[in-house]
Amino acid sequence: MGEAIVITSGKGGVGKTTTTANVGTSxxxxxxxxxxxxxxxxxxxxxxxxxxxxxxxYDVVDVVQERCRVKQAxxxxxxxxCLHLLPASQTSDKSAVTPEGIQRIVAELxxxxxxxxxxxxxxxxxxxxxxxxxxxxxxxxxxPEKSSVRDADRIIGLxxxxxxxESPHLIINRIRTHMVKSGDMLDINDIVEVLAIDLLxxxxxxxxxxxxxHHGEPVAFQPNTKASISYRNIARRILGESVxxxxxxxxxxxxxxxxxxxxxxx
Amino acid sequence: MNNKxxxxxxxxxxxxLTFIIDETSSLELIMKELETKLSSKVVDQDQPMVKVNIDLxxxxxxxxxxxxxxxIVRNKQNLxxxxxxxxxxxKEEAQEWYxxxxxxxxxxxxxxxxxxxxxxxxxxxGDVNPGGSVSATGNVYILGRLNGIAHAGIDGNQEAIIAAAxxxxxxxxxxxxxxxxxxFETEGLFMECAYVDQKTEQILIDRLQTLTTIxxxxxxxxxxxxxx
Ligand SMILES: Nc1ncnc2c1ncn2[C@@H]1O[C@H](COP(=O)(O)OP(=O)(O)OP(=O)(O)O)[C@@H](O)[C@H]1O
Ligand SMILES: [Mg+2]
Numbered sequence: 001m002g003e004a005i006v007i008t009s010g011k012g013g014v015g016k017t018t019t020t021a022n023v024g025t026s027x028x029x030x031x032x033x034x035x036x037x038x039x040x041x042x043x044x045x046x047x048x049x050x051x052x053x054x055x056x057x058y059d060v061v062d063v064v065q066e067r068c069r070v071k072q073a074x075x076x077x078x079x080x081x082c083l084h085l086l087p088a089s090q091t092s093d094k095s096a097v098t099p100e101g102i103q104r105i106v107a108e109l110x111x112x113x114x115x116x117x118x119x120x121x122x123x124x125x126x127x128x129x130x131x132x133x134x135x136x137x138x139x140x141x142x143x144p145e146k147s148s149v150r151d152a153d154r155i156i157g158l159x160x161x162x163x164x165x166e167s168p169h170l171i172i173n174r175i176r177t178h179m180v181k182s183g184d185m186l187d188i189n190d191i192v193e194v195l196a197i198d199l200l201x202x203x204x205x206x207x208x209x210x211x212x213x214h215h216g217e218p219v220a221f222q223p224n225t226k227a228s229i230s231y232r233n234i235a236r237r238i239l240g241e242s243v244x245x246x247x248x249x250x251x252x253x254x255x256x257x258x259x260x261x262x263x264x265x266x
Numbered sequence: 267m268n269n270k271x272x273x274x275x276x277x278x279x280x281x282x283l284t285f286i287i288d289e290t291s292s293l294e295l296i297m298k299e300l301e302t303k304l305s306s307k308v309v310d311q312d313q314p315m316v317k318v319n320i321d322l323x324x325x326x327x328x329x330x331x332x333x334x335x336x337x338i339v340r341n342k343q344n345l346x347x348x349x350x351x352x353x354x355x356x357k358e359e360a361q362e363w364y365x366x367x368x369x370x371x372x373x374x375x376x377x378x379x380x381x382x383x384x385x386x387x388x389x390x391x392g393d394v395n396p397g398g399s400v401s402a403t404g405n406v407y408i409l410g411r412l413n414g415i416a417h418a419g420i421d422g423n424q425e426a427i428i429a430a431a432x433x434x435x436x437x438x439x440x441x442x443x444x445x446x447x448x449x450f451e452t453e454g455l456f457m458e459c460a461y462v463d464q465k466t467e468q469i470l471i472d473r474l475q476t477l478t479t480i481x482x483x484x485x486x487x488x489x490x491x492x493x494x
Contacts, residue, residue: 150378153395157377
Protein backbone atom coordinates (compact mmCIF):
# COMPACT_ATOMS: atom_id res chain seq x y z
CA MET A 1 0.00 0.00 0.00
CA GLY A 2 1.62 3.23 -1.17
CA GLU A 3 1.57 6.76 0.09
CA ALA A 4 0.04 9.77 -1.70
CA ILE A 5 1.79 13.12 -1.35
CA VAL A 6 0.37 16.34 -2.76
CA ILE A 7 2.82 19.09 -3.81
CA THR A 8 1.18 22.45 -3.25
CA SER A 9 2.01 26.12 -2.69
CA GLY A 10 -0.81 28.62 -2.89
CA LYS A 11 1.20 31.02 -4.99
CA GLY A 12 1.79 30.16 -8.62
CA GLY A 13 5.11 29.61 -10.34
CA VAL A 14 7.15 28.75 -7.25
CA GLY A 15 8.18 25.30 -8.45
CA LYS A 16 5.44 22.74 -7.75
CA THR A 17 5.68 21.06 -11.13
CA THR A 18 9.48 21.13 -11.11
CA THR A 19 9.53 19.62 -7.62
CA THR A 20 7.01 16.91 -8.51
CA ALA A 21 9.06 15.90 -11.56
CA ASN A 22 12.39 15.90 -9.73
CA VAL A 23 11.35 14.31 -6.47
CA GLY A 24 9.46 11.69 -8.45
CA THR A 25 12.52 11.00 -10.57
CA SER A 26 14.74 10.82 -7.49
CA UNK A 27 12.43 8.33 -5.79
CA UNK A 28 12.49 6.22 -8.96
CA UNK A 29 16.30 6.45 -8.96
CA UNK A 30 16.18 5.00 -5.46
CA UNK A 31 14.22 2.05 -6.79
CA UNK A 32 10.71 2.99 -5.74
CA UNK A 33 7.59 2.56 -7.85
CA UNK A 34 6.31 6.06 -8.46
CA UNK A 35 3.26 7.54 -10.17
CA UNK A 36 2.93 11.28 -10.84
CA UNK A 37 -0.50 12.87 -11.25
CA UNK A 38 -0.93 16.26 -12.91
CA UNK A 39 -4.11 17.89 -11.57
CA UNK A 40 -3.52 21.26 -13.20
CA UNK A 41 -6.41 20.79 -15.63
CA UNK A 42 -6.22 23.09 -18.64
CA UNK A 43 -2.61 24.11 -17.93
CA UNK A 44 -0.82 20.80 -18.04
CA UNK A 45 2.95 21.10 -17.61
CA UNK A 46 4.27 18.04 -15.90
CA UNK A 47 4.39 15.99 -19.10
CA UNK A 48 6.48 18.68 -20.79
CA UNK A 49 8.97 18.94 -17.93
CA UNK A 50 9.23 15.13 -17.98
CA UNK A 51 9.56 15.08 -21.77
CA UNK A 52 6.58 12.77 -22.18
CA UNK A 53 4.12 14.94 -24.06
CA UNK A 54 4.30 12.90 -27.26
CA UNK A 55 3.16 9.73 -25.50
CA UNK A 56 -0.13 10.98 -24.09
CA UNK A 57 -3.27 9.21 -25.29
CA TYR A 58 -5.77 9.57 -22.45
CA ASP A 59 -5.72 11.95 -19.51
CA VAL A 60 -7.05 12.32 -15.98
CA VAL A 61 -10.39 13.75 -17.17
CA ASP A 62 -10.93 10.68 -19.35
CA VAL A 63 -10.39 8.53 -16.28
CA VAL A 64 -12.68 10.58 -14.02
CA GLN A 65 -15.39 10.52 -16.67
CA GLU A 66 -14.82 6.80 -17.20
CA ARG A 67 -13.86 6.96 -20.85
CA CYS A 68 -10.90 4.74 -20.00
CA ARG A 69 -9.36 2.81 -17.11
CA VAL A 70 -6.61 4.34 -14.98
CA LYS A 71 -3.98 1.94 -16.34
CA GLN A 72 -4.78 2.90 -19.93
CA ALA A 73 -4.14 6.58 -19.21
CA UNK A 74 -0.77 6.10 -17.51
CA UNK A 75 2.29 7.15 -19.50
CA UNK A 76 5.50 5.24 -18.83
CA UNK A 77 8.68 7.25 -18.38
CA UNK A 78 11.27 6.85 -21.14
CA UNK A 79 14.08 6.27 -18.64
CA UNK A 80 12.47 4.22 -15.87
CA UNK A 81 10.03 1.36 -15.94
CA CYS A 82 8.93 2.17 -12.43
CA LEU A 83 8.00 5.82 -13.08
CA HIS A 84 4.60 6.63 -14.54
CA LEU A 85 2.60 9.77 -15.24
CA LEU A 86 -1.13 10.41 -15.26
CA PRO A 87 -1.31 13.60 -17.35
CA ALA A 88 -3.77 16.48 -16.97
CA SER A 89 -6.16 17.37 -19.73
CA GLN A 90 -5.33 20.37 -21.87
CA THR A 91 -8.79 21.14 -23.10
CA SER A 92 -11.34 20.52 -20.37
CA ASP A 93 -11.99 23.01 -17.61
CA LYS A 94 -11.45 22.43 -13.92
CA SER A 95 -15.04 21.46 -13.21
CA ALA A 96 -14.52 18.28 -15.25
CA VAL A 97 -12.76 16.78 -12.23
CA THR A 98 -14.15 16.26 -8.73
CA PRO A 99 -12.42 15.54 -5.41
CA GLU A 100 -14.21 12.17 -5.32
CA GLY A 101 -12.90 11.35 -8.78
CA ILE A 102 -9.29 12.02 -7.78
CA GLN A 103 -9.76 10.19 -4.50
CA ARG A 104 -10.93 7.10 -6.37
CA ILE A 105 -7.96 7.21 -8.77
CA VAL A 106 -5.42 7.72 -5.98
CA ALA A 107 -6.89 4.89 -3.92
CA GLU A 108 -6.55 2.57 -6.91
CA LEU A 109 -2.98 3.64 -7.70
CA UNK A 110 -1.92 3.17 -4.08
CA UNK A 111 -2.42 -0.57 -4.57
CA UNK A 112 0.37 -0.70 -7.17
CA UNK A 113 2.81 2.10 -6.36
CA UNK A 114 5.04 3.05 -3.43
CA UNK A 115 4.55 6.77 -3.95
CA UNK A 116 1.90 8.82 -5.71
CA UNK A 117 2.98 12.45 -6.18
CA UNK A 118 0.16 14.87 -6.98
CA UNK A 119 1.07 18.14 -8.72
CA UNK A 120 -1.42 20.74 -7.48
CA UNK A 121 -2.48 23.86 -9.42
CA UNK A 122 -1.93 27.31 -7.90
CA UNK A 123 -4.67 28.90 -5.80
CA UNK A 124 -7.09 27.63 -3.18
CA UNK A 125 -10.13 26.93 -5.34
CA UNK A 126 -11.56 23.83 -6.97
CA UNK A 127 -8.26 22.65 -8.46
CA UNK A 128 -6.61 22.73 -5.06
CA UNK A 129 -9.51 20.86 -3.49
CA UNK A 130 -9.30 18.19 -6.17
CA UNK A 131 -5.56 17.78 -5.71
CA UNK A 132 -5.58 17.34 -1.95
CA UNK A 133 -8.60 15.04 -1.87
CA UNK A 134 -6.71 11.78 -2.13
CA UNK A 135 -3.50 12.75 -0.35
CA UNK A 136 -2.14 11.32 2.91
CA UNK A 137 0.58 13.94 3.19
CA UNK A 138 1.29 17.38 1.82
CA UNK A 139 4.46 19.17 0.84
CA UNK A 140 4.28 22.95 0.67
CA UNK A 141 6.66 24.80 -1.67
CA UNK A 142 7.72 28.36 -1.06
CA UNK A 143 10.41 30.64 -2.40
CA PRO A 144 12.26 32.98 0.00
CA GLU A 145 9.96 35.87 -0.89
CA LYS A 146 7.45 37.44 1.45
CA SER A 147 4.42 37.01 -0.80
CA SER A 148 5.24 33.38 -1.40
CA VAL A 149 5.72 32.66 2.32
CA ARG A 150 2.42 34.41 3.04
CA ASP A 151 0.57 32.17 0.60
CA ALA A 152 2.33 29.11 1.96
CA ASP A 153 1.12 30.09 5.44
CA ARG A 154 -2.43 30.41 4.14
CA ILE A 155 -2.24 26.97 2.53
CA ILE A 156 -0.77 25.40 5.68
CA GLY A 157 -3.69 26.84 7.64
CA LEU A 158 -6.12 25.17 5.23
CA UNK A 159 -4.21 21.87 5.16
CA UNK A 160 -4.20 21.71 8.96
CA UNK A 161 -8.00 21.67 8.87
CA UNK A 162 -8.09 18.64 6.57
CA UNK A 163 -9.01 15.51 8.44
CA UNK A 164 -6.68 12.57 8.12
CA UNK A 165 -3.87 14.69 6.68
CA GLU A 166 -0.53 14.75 8.46
CA SER A 167 1.09 18.09 9.30
CA PRO A 168 2.57 19.37 6.01
CA HIS A 169 6.29 19.52 5.25
CA LEU A 170 8.14 22.42 3.71
CA ILE A 171 10.48 22.82 0.73
CA ILE A 172 12.12 26.19 0.20
CA ASN A 173 12.91 26.58 -3.50
CA ARG A 174 15.05 28.97 -5.55
CA ILE A 175 17.29 30.18 -2.76
CA ARG A 176 19.89 32.69 -3.88
CA THR A 177 22.58 32.69 -1.26
CA HIS A 178 23.98 36.10 -2.16
CA MET A 179 20.56 37.75 -1.87
CA VAL A 180 19.88 36.08 1.45
CA LYS A 181 23.26 37.32 2.70
CA SER A 182 22.59 40.87 1.58
CA GLY A 183 19.23 40.77 3.36
CA ASP A 184 17.18 41.08 0.17
CA MET A 185 15.59 37.66 0.61
CA LEU A 186 14.24 35.92 3.66
CA ASP A 187 16.63 33.45 5.23
CA ILE A 188 15.80 29.85 5.94
CA ASN A 189 15.53 30.31 9.69
CA ASP A 190 13.08 33.19 9.32
CA ILE A 191 10.85 31.17 7.02
CA VAL A 192 10.86 28.06 9.17
CA GLU A 193 10.20 30.16 12.24
CA VAL A 194 7.11 31.77 10.75
CA LEU A 195 5.65 28.70 9.09
CA ALA A 196 6.50 26.42 12.01
CA ILE A 197 6.38 23.13 10.09
CA ASP A 198 9.13 20.58 9.44
CA LEU A 199 11.62 21.42 6.72
CA LEU A 200 11.91 18.67 4.12
CA UNK A 201 14.59 20.37 2.08
CA UNK A 202 15.92 23.43 0.35
CA UNK A 203 16.80 23.90 -3.29
CA UNK A 204 19.10 26.55 -4.72
CA UNK A 205 18.10 28.73 -7.62
CA UNK A 206 19.99 26.91 -10.34
CA UNK A 207 20.05 27.57 -14.11
CA UNK A 208 20.46 23.84 -14.64
CA UNK A 209 16.85 23.38 -13.49
CA UNK A 210 15.54 25.63 -16.24
CA UNK A 211 17.85 24.10 -18.86
CA UNK A 212 16.89 20.52 -18.10
CA UNK A 213 13.16 21.31 -17.97
CA HIS A 214 13.62 22.87 -21.39
CA HIS A 215 14.99 19.57 -22.69
CA GLY A 216 12.35 17.48 -20.97
CA GLU A 217 14.89 15.77 -18.75
CA PRO A 218 14.47 16.47 -15.02
CA VAL A 219 17.63 17.87 -13.42
CA ALA A 220 17.59 15.11 -10.81
CA PHE A 221 19.22 12.81 -13.42
CA GLN A 222 22.39 14.85 -13.44
CA PRO A 223 24.99 13.50 -11.07
CA ASN A 224 26.14 16.58 -9.21
CA THR A 225 24.46 19.91 -9.77
CA LYS A 226 23.40 21.69 -6.60
CA ALA A 227 19.74 21.24 -7.46
CA SER A 228 19.96 17.54 -8.32
CA ILE A 229 21.67 16.76 -5.01
CA SER A 230 18.97 18.70 -3.19
CA TYR A 231 16.17 16.79 -4.91
CA ARG A 232 17.79 13.44 -4.21
CA ASN A 233 18.27 14.44 -0.57
CA ILE A 234 14.58 15.30 -0.38
CA ALA A 235 13.70 11.88 -1.79
CA ARG A 236 15.90 10.17 0.82
CA ARG A 237 14.23 12.16 3.58
CA ILE A 238 10.83 11.06 2.27
CA LEU A 239 12.08 7.47 2.62
CA GLY A 240 12.84 8.23 6.26
CA GLU A 241 16.62 8.68 6.13
CA SER A 242 17.99 11.58 8.10
CA VAL A 243 20.09 13.55 5.65
CA UNK A 244 21.63 16.79 6.89
CA UNK A 245 21.01 19.99 4.96
CA UNK A 246 23.87 20.53 2.51
CA UNK A 247 26.16 23.47 2.86
CA UNK A 248 24.54 25.98 0.51
CA UNK A 249 21.82 25.03 2.70
CA UNK A 250 23.51 27.11 5.36
CA UNK A 251 21.85 26.21 8.54
CA UNK A 252 23.00 28.64 11.14
CA UNK A 253 21.59 26.40 13.80
CA UNK A 254 20.58 26.93 17.35
CA UNK A 255 23.38 29.29 18.28
CA UNK A 256 22.16 31.82 15.75
CA UNK A 257 18.66 31.60 17.13
CA UNK A 258 19.83 32.09 20.68
CA UNK A 259 21.90 35.10 19.74
CA UNK A 260 19.04 36.58 17.86
CA UNK A 261 16.81 36.13 20.82
CA UNK A 262 19.13 38.26 22.89
CA UNK A 263 19.38 40.80 20.14
CA UNK A 264 23.07 40.26 19.37
CA UNK A 265 23.77 40.44 15.66
CA UNK A 266 26.44 38.07 14.42
CA MET B 267 -51.42 51.71 53.15
CA ASN B 268 -48.53 52.41 55.44
CA ASN B 269 -47.66 56.06 55.11
CA LYS B 270 -44.59 55.98 57.33
CA UNK B 271 -42.80 53.54 55.14
CA UNK B 272 -41.36 55.47 52.21
CA UNK B 273 -41.01 53.85 48.80
CA UNK B 274 -38.25 56.27 47.91
CA UNK B 275 -35.67 57.79 50.19
CA UNK B 276 -33.69 60.71 48.84
CA UNK B 277 -30.22 61.36 50.12
CA UNK B 278 -27.97 64.24 49.25
CA UNK B 279 -24.30 63.45 48.72
CA UNK B 280 -21.46 65.52 47.35
CA UNK B 281 -21.95 63.73 44.03
CA UNK B 282 -25.58 64.82 43.79
CA LEU B 283 -28.70 62.99 44.87
CA THR B 284 -29.18 59.31 45.53
CA PHE B 285 -32.69 57.87 45.32
CA ILE B 286 -32.85 54.72 47.35
CA ILE B 287 -35.76 52.61 46.18
CA ASP B 288 -37.46 50.41 48.75
CA GLU B 289 -37.26 46.76 47.73
CA THR B 290 -40.65 45.74 48.97
CA SER B 291 -42.86 48.53 47.67
CA SER B 292 -44.84 47.94 44.51
CA LEU B 293 -43.61 49.47 41.32
CA GLU B 294 -46.80 51.39 40.89
CA LEU B 295 -46.28 53.01 44.26
CA ILE B 296 -42.69 53.85 43.46
CA MET B 297 -43.60 55.60 40.24
CA LYS B 298 -46.34 57.56 41.93
CA GLU B 299 -44.12 58.63 44.80
CA LEU B 300 -41.35 59.61 42.44
CA GLU B 301 -43.74 61.89 40.56
CA THR B 302 -44.94 63.61 43.69
CA LYS B 303 -41.54 63.94 45.29
CA LEU B 304 -39.97 65.43 42.23
CA SER B 305 -42.76 67.86 41.52
CA SER B 306 -42.93 69.07 45.11
CA LYS B 307 -39.71 70.02 46.72
CA VAL B 308 -36.37 68.49 45.88
CA VAL B 309 -34.86 70.97 43.50
CA ASP B 310 -35.47 74.56 42.70
CA GLN B 311 -35.32 75.54 39.08
CA ASP B 312 -32.49 78.04 39.30
CA GLN B 313 -29.93 75.53 40.47
CA PRO B 314 -27.37 74.02 38.08
CA MET B 315 -27.79 70.43 36.88
CA VAL B 316 -27.94 67.87 39.63
CA LYS B 317 -26.67 64.34 39.19
CA VAL B 318 -28.99 61.57 40.27
CA ASN B 319 -28.02 58.05 41.22
CA ILE B 320 -30.75 55.49 41.59
CA ASP B 321 -30.11 52.63 43.96
CA LEU B 322 -32.47 49.72 43.37
CA UNK B 323 -31.11 47.58 46.21
CA UNK B 324 -32.07 43.97 45.67
CA UNK B 325 -34.71 44.77 43.10
CA UNK B 326 -34.34 43.76 39.47
CA UNK B 327 -35.79 46.05 36.82
CA UNK B 328 -36.17 45.15 33.17
CA UNK B 329 -34.87 47.66 30.66
CA UNK B 330 -38.40 48.88 29.85
CA UNK B 331 -39.14 49.49 33.51
CA UNK B 332 -35.84 51.32 33.92
CA UNK B 333 -36.74 53.46 30.96
CA UNK B 334 -40.08 54.39 32.54
CA UNK B 335 -38.29 55.40 35.69
CA UNK B 336 -35.77 57.44 33.78
CA UNK B 337 -38.57 59.22 31.86
CA ILE B 338 -40.01 60.56 35.08
CA VAL B 339 -36.66 61.88 36.27
CA ARG B 340 -35.65 63.27 32.89
CA ASN B 341 -38.85 65.28 32.70
CA LYS B 342 -37.52 67.41 35.53
CA GLN B 343 -35.37 69.91 33.78
CA ASN B 344 -32.26 70.06 35.85
CA LEU B 345 -31.84 66.44 36.85
CA UNK B 346 -29.48 64.13 35.02
CA UNK B 347 -29.25 60.44 35.64
CA UNK B 348 -25.75 59.40 36.49
CA UNK B 349 -26.18 55.75 37.28
CA UNK B 350 -28.72 53.10 38.13
CA UNK B 351 -27.33 50.42 40.42
CA UNK B 352 -28.82 47.15 41.46
CA UNK B 353 -27.48 44.22 43.42
CA UNK B 354 -29.28 41.82 41.14
CA UNK B 355 -28.35 40.41 37.72
CA UNK B 356 -30.37 38.20 35.41
CA LYS B 357 -28.90 34.84 34.49
CA GLU B 358 -28.11 36.09 30.98
CA GLU B 359 -26.40 39.20 32.29
CA ALA B 360 -24.40 37.09 34.70
CA GLN B 361 -23.44 34.70 31.90
CA GLU B 362 -22.34 37.55 29.65
CA TRP B 363 -20.49 39.16 32.50
CA TYR B 364 -18.74 35.91 33.27
CA UNK B 365 -17.65 35.56 29.65
CA UNK B 366 -16.34 39.11 29.69
CA UNK B 367 -14.33 38.30 32.80
CA UNK B 368 -12.99 35.05 31.49
CA UNK B 369 -9.57 34.58 30.03
CA UNK B 370 -9.48 32.18 27.10
CA UNK B 371 -6.22 30.30 26.75
CA UNK B 372 -5.64 29.13 23.19
CA UNK B 373 -2.63 27.23 21.91
CA UNK B 374 -2.20 27.52 18.16
CA UNK B 375 -0.64 29.53 15.34
CA UNK B 376 -2.95 32.10 13.78
CA UNK B 377 -1.85 31.88 10.16
CA UNK B 378 -2.31 34.17 7.15
CA UNK B 379 -5.99 34.64 6.41
CA UNK B 380 -7.13 33.26 9.78
CA UNK B 381 -9.06 35.22 12.40
CA UNK B 382 -9.35 34.40 16.09
CA UNK B 383 -11.90 36.21 18.30
CA UNK B 384 -12.80 35.70 21.96
CA UNK B 385 -15.04 37.38 24.54
CA UNK B 386 -13.08 38.55 27.54
CA UNK B 387 -9.30 38.33 27.59
CA UNK B 388 -7.27 36.30 25.12
CA UNK B 389 -4.13 34.45 26.11
CA UNK B 390 -2.64 33.10 22.91
CA UNK B 391 0.21 30.65 23.28
CA GLY B 392 1.63 30.75 19.77
CA ASP B 393 2.29 33.21 17.00
CA VAL B 394 0.11 35.54 14.99
CA ASN B 395 1.65 35.35 11.52
CA PRO B 396 1.60 38.16 8.95
CA GLY B 397 -1.92 38.30 7.53
CA GLY B 398 -3.46 36.68 10.61
CA SER B 399 -5.55 38.57 13.16
CA VAL B 400 -6.70 38.18 16.76
CA SER B 401 -9.31 40.16 18.69
CA ALA B 402 -10.90 40.22 22.14
CA THR B 403 -13.43 42.32 24.02
CA GLY B 404 -10.82 42.50 26.78
CA ASN B 405 -7.04 42.36 26.80
CA VAL B 406 -4.90 40.46 24.32
CA TYR B 407 -1.85 38.65 25.69
CA ILE B 408 0.39 36.85 23.21
CA LEU B 409 2.96 34.39 24.42
CA GLY B 410 4.60 34.26 21.02
CA ARG B 411 5.30 36.53 18.07
CA LEU B 412 2.76 39.12 17.02
CA ASN B 413 3.45 39.66 13.32
CA GLY B 414 -0.14 40.27 12.23
CA ILE B 415 -3.06 42.32 13.57
CA ALA B 416 -4.28 42.47 17.18
CA HIS B 417 -7.46 44.23 18.33
CA ALA B 418 -8.15 44.59 22.08
CA GLY B 419 -11.29 46.07 23.64
CA ILE B 420 -13.15 45.48 20.40
CA ASP B 421 -16.53 46.46 21.94
CA GLY B 422 -15.19 49.79 23.14
CA ASN B 423 -13.03 49.19 26.20
CA GLN B 424 -10.27 51.79 25.87
CA GLU B 425 -8.52 50.50 28.96
CA ALA B 426 -7.71 47.22 27.23
CA ILE B 427 -4.09 46.47 26.44
CA ILE B 428 -2.14 44.28 24.05
CA ALA B 429 0.96 42.52 25.34
CA ALA B 430 3.28 40.32 23.32
CA ALA B 431 6.47 38.39 23.91
CA UNK B 432 7.58 39.66 20.49
CA UNK B 433 5.87 42.74 19.13
CA UNK B 434 6.15 43.31 15.38
CA UNK B 435 2.55 43.90 14.28
CA UNK B 436 1.27 45.23 10.97
CA UNK B 437 -1.55 46.91 12.90
CA UNK B 438 -2.64 47.42 16.48
CA UNK B 439 -6.18 48.37 17.40
CA UNK B 440 -7.57 49.17 20.81
CA UNK B 441 -11.27 50.02 20.98
CA UNK B 442 -11.62 52.55 18.11
CA UNK B 443 -7.95 53.52 18.04
CA UNK B 444 -5.60 52.28 15.36
CA UNK B 445 -1.89 52.38 14.78
CA UNK B 446 0.04 50.75 12.01
CA UNK B 447 3.63 49.77 11.51
CA UNK B 448 5.92 52.36 9.95
CA UNK B 449 6.44 52.22 6.18
CA PHE B 450 10.11 51.37 6.59
CA GLU B 451 11.12 47.91 7.75
CA THR B 452 11.54 47.45 11.47
CA GLU B 453 12.85 44.80 13.77
CA GLY B 454 10.28 43.80 16.34
CA LEU B 455 10.69 44.29 20.05
CA PHE B 456 10.62 41.74 22.81
CA MET B 457 8.30 41.91 25.82
CA GLU B 458 6.26 44.95 24.86
CA CYS B 459 2.76 46.20 25.55
CA ALA B 460 0.44 48.63 23.79
CA TYR B 461 -2.19 50.82 25.43
CA VAL B 462 -4.22 53.95 24.72
CA ASP B 463 -2.70 57.06 26.24
CA GLN B 464 -5.68 59.22 27.17
CA LYS B 465 -3.70 62.47 27.03
CA THR B 466 -2.42 62.12 23.50
CA GLU B 467 -5.31 59.90 22.38
CA GLN B 468 -2.85 57.55 20.76
CA ILE B 469 -1.77 53.98 21.04
CA LEU B 470 1.63 53.86 22.72
CA ILE B 471 4.02 50.94 22.81
CA ASP B 472 6.24 50.46 25.80
CA ARG B 473 8.10 47.89 27.82
CA LEU B 474 5.93 45.34 29.58
CA GLN B 475 7.11 46.67 32.94
CA THR B 476 5.26 49.97 32.47
CA LEU B 477 1.97 48.12 32.91
CA THR B 478 2.50 48.14 36.67
CA THR B 479 2.17 51.92 36.63
CA ILE B 480 -0.30 52.56 33.80
CA UNK B 481 -2.63 49.64 34.47
CA UNK B 482 -2.11 48.54 38.06
CA UNK B 483 -4.26 45.58 38.97
CA UNK B 484 -4.76 44.67 35.31
CA UNK B 485 -6.97 41.65 35.14
CA UNK B 486 -8.08 41.78 38.76
CA UNK B 487 -11.75 41.09 39.25
CA UNK B 488 -12.54 44.49 40.81
CA UNK B 489 -10.99 46.39 37.98
CA UNK B 490 -12.77 44.38 35.39
CA UNK B 491 -16.10 44.69 37.18
CA UNK B 492 -15.80 48.43 36.82
CA UNK B 493 -14.90 48.25 33.16
CA UNK B 494 -17.36 45.48 32.46
N1 LIG C 1 15.32 25.66 -8.21
C1 LIG C 1 15.05 26.33 -9.35
N2 LIG C 1 16.04 27.04 -9.96
C2 LIG C 1 15.78 27.72 -11.10
N3 LIG C 1 14.58 27.76 -11.68
C3 LIG C 1 13.55 27.10 -11.12
C4 LIG C 1 13.74 26.35 -9.92
N4 LIG C 1 12.54 25.79 -9.59
C5 LIG C 1 11.67 26.17 -10.55
N5 LIG C 1 12.26 26.95 -11.47
C6 LIG C 1 11.62 27.57 -12.66
O1 LIG C 1 10.52 28.35 -12.23
C7 LIG C 1 9.47 28.30 -13.15
C8 LIG C 1 8.18 27.87 -12.47
O2 LIG C 1 8.33 26.54 -11.99
P1 LIG C 1 7.15 25.52 -11.98
O3 LIG C 1 6.45 25.47 -13.30
O4 LIG C 1 7.66 24.24 -11.43
O5 LIG C 1 6.20 26.22 -10.92
P2 LIG C 1 4.72 25.82 -10.52
O6 LIG C 1 4.61 26.13 -9.07
O7 LIG C 1 4.39 24.46 -10.95
O8 LIG C 1 3.89 26.86 -11.37
P3 LIG C 1 2.28 26.89 -11.58
O9 LIG C 1 1.73 27.50 -10.34
O10 LIG C 1 2.09 27.74 -12.78
O11 LIG C 1 1.86 25.47 -11.77
C9 LIG C 1 9.89 27.33 -14.23
O12 LIG C 1 10.36 28.07 -15.32
C10 LIG C 1 11.03 26.55 -13.59
O13 LIG C 1 11.98 26.11 -14.52
MG1 LIG D 1 2.71 23.73 -12.20
